[in-house]
Amino acid sequence: MNPHDERPPFGGSWGRIYAGLAVYLIALIALFTWFTRSWNR
Numbered sequence: 411m412n413p414h415d416e417r418p419p420f421g422g423s424w425g426r427i428y429a430g431l432a433v434y435l436i437a438l439i440a441l442f443t444w445f446t447r448s449w450n451r
Contacts, residue, residue, distance in 0.1 A: 421427045 418424050418427050421430065
């Protein structure tokens with residue numbers, strides 16, 4: 411088995427995992443931005 415053809419442990423494909431991670435990080439940044447702006451008023 412070629413090590414480059416390994417299946418991810420969950421999610422179906424590596425692209426789907428990377429997309430989910432990107433969405434999670436964007437949501438986290440947006441949450442912290444909102445939280446910071448709401449406390450600095």
